[in-house]
Amino acid sequence: MGTSKQEMMERHLIDRGISDPRVLQAMWEVDRSLFVPEEIRQQSYEDKALPIGMGQTISQPYIVAYMAQAMGLGPEDVVLEVGTGCGYNAAVLARIVSRVYSIEVIEWLARLAPENLTRSGTGNVTTRQGDGYLGWPEAAPFDAIMLTAAPPVIPKPLTQQLKIGGRLLAPVGTNLQRLVMLVRARENYFVEKELMPVKFVPMTGEAQRRH
Template identity: 55%
Template sequence: MGKRILLCFMGLFLFGLFCQQLSKEHIDMNQDSQGSFALERRRMVEEQIMTRGVEDTLVLNAMMKVERHLYVPEPYRPYAYNDEPLPIGHDQTISQPYIVAYMTEALRLKGGEKVLEIGTGSGYQAAVLAEIAREVYTIEIVEPLAKQASDILQAEGYDNVFCRCGDGYQGWPEKAPFDAIIVTAAPPRIPEPLVEQLKEGGRMIIPVGTYFQELVLLTKKDGEISKKQLIPVRFVPMTGEIQKK
């Protein structure tokens, strides 16, 4: 009987050591993974973004801080910091990191702004904006994506991001006017409701076109809108009411 108790005790002791070792290995692997992602994120900023002329320190710091892999579906996480858009489901994508940085810099945010985003998608662009702006209001027409992005942003502590599921064509009039507006889906023409919701002195950046698209920067001054074509781009089309007009 005494030997059985001793053997049972030794078995439990060894099992406990085994579980501790597994836990330690899991923690070490998780730390290695996080360290690898941090290194990839730095390379992304230094090699993909800074080398192409993005200089705004606020933007660079935001891109360095926001963990892009958290906004990418699990199978694509090894490619999260590649210089390319990635699928996020529902025929939508997370934008190429450089484009996120380029569009954010074009808004010339200094902190304290209220920003409207049309096309939440994964939530990554909203997180980058939230690192700089005071408040971010973001609209996503695909309900599962809207919920998923909202959950991730809340989990990451972005209390200054307000998500809504709806048609971005109409903007968010009850929260207007906005200091800046960023659109991450391409309409065939610029939605007038968004122009109306842009604050005096505000800036809006939006991809415009169907198959061939141009990134357009709008600035409102003295009630007048000036437009500047920036670079050719390729975004998913804006859906909803804009397609009916």
Template identity: 45%
Template sequence: MAAALTPQYGGARRRLIEELQRKGIRSLTVLKAFDDVPRHEFVPTGLRHRAYEDAPLPIGYGQTISQPWVHAKYLELLDLKGTERVLEIGTGSGFQTALLTKLARHVFSIERLAPLAEQAREALRRCGIDHVIQRVGDGTLGWPEHGPYDAILVGAASPDVPQPLLDQLAAGGQLLIPVGDRDTQQLVRIRRGPEGFERTPLDAMRFVPLIGHHGFAS
């Protein structure tokens, strides 16, 4: 992947990985994904000098690329083995999408905003990633045609967990979603077990709102 080898960003990428380790990220497969995926390709050109800061950055249309630690935490919690079928709600910049391709077998991604979806598609193409299946639509409805999913990641905050996403979770699968109001949310992990859904509250988070039929109104 030629973009990942851009020499000017090599040192900054290594420093970011060291910072993620200092902040508690231990998964070697997640850290390697961060080393393999060039984050600077997923931020606006005017912000590329900040691409490897552990901070969220604006990507246009009122949206952000999440703080790298948040992406790393999501992926470490899922503990993907490389065989999974994964649904991502909120393609955004496409950076997390690219990380997922290093950790799972099949990646499906939904973005509500068509211009962002196209930007992400171009960034993925620049990185040589052409096996993600994308669509523009209401992520709160999921994508039942390709389910069920071993993992579902929601990159925006919802007032509650959308029922269609629960319905599309495979037996033994996991769903990660920030739940709360527009200002304060808590990351929640939901596992689908033989007796039903097990809900575990995790870290406090702050995300843009999840807009859709089962989310917030626009």
């Protein structure tokens, strides 16, 4: 018998410092079991990343909640997510903000995520397949940008798509990764803060070629 959703909420989120009521509500509303393969569905609410096929994973619930809370998201915010994956993180964000744009470089995930999002009753996410290095210029500027794969360094095009006061949150690094928050304080002035060590899949494509 796997962990229940109630246990996940209490032991892995609330007891570990997730206190933003809108983040907690979103984590409760999104059925993680809709985003994991059927054969491991009983593990849906365990606090760990789970394999979803072809070396890809669905993120650990605590990390999803931690990142959403760290960004201080508001109900009117428009967010860019780089790395849709199976769509779980986007579904959580979509219940906190007004609109999520999400890019996925891997073709089969780019097809899977919209199906999962529809099944979970998530309507305010726009997805597309592509390399997230260049962001989504036509939908910019964004209140917040979240990366769910680790580039060696933060892609410059993404920083230019933040509003003044906007936040970018990304795992950064190759072997040793750290979760970094970048705030666009002024047009060409960014404030960087390191939050904690993390382990994410590497960002592929242009992020590797440019480094």
